[in-house]
Amino acid sequence: MTQPDASRKTTPVDETPTHQVDTEGYWRANIRLITILLVIWFSVSYVPVFFVEQLNQITILTGFPLGYYMGSQGSLIVFVLLVFYYAWRMGRLDREYGLEEE
16 A cells, blocks of 8 residues: 655544545545546436437347337436446445545
8 A cells, every 4th residue: 555645635534643544535536436427327318319219220128129228227227337336436445545434
């Protein structure tokens, strides 16, 4: 584990003065993750609407048009996956920055 840069803001996590957390780096990583996941969410929610005619040319499963499937089921599946990925990735970030719960 690397030592935090002395010029960065750090916050003591517990009573021992040797345990410092790079809060600036943690929030930068958190905001980057949220931004990426919001772009994916936006893309899955709104982009298929613009291409619905082309997507409906493709059929999946038992003959459902892909445009219909993305609106009724596909986007919901992606949303749930995004929530689980965010929780998993934030757990890793917490451990990386020494903020995991005990």
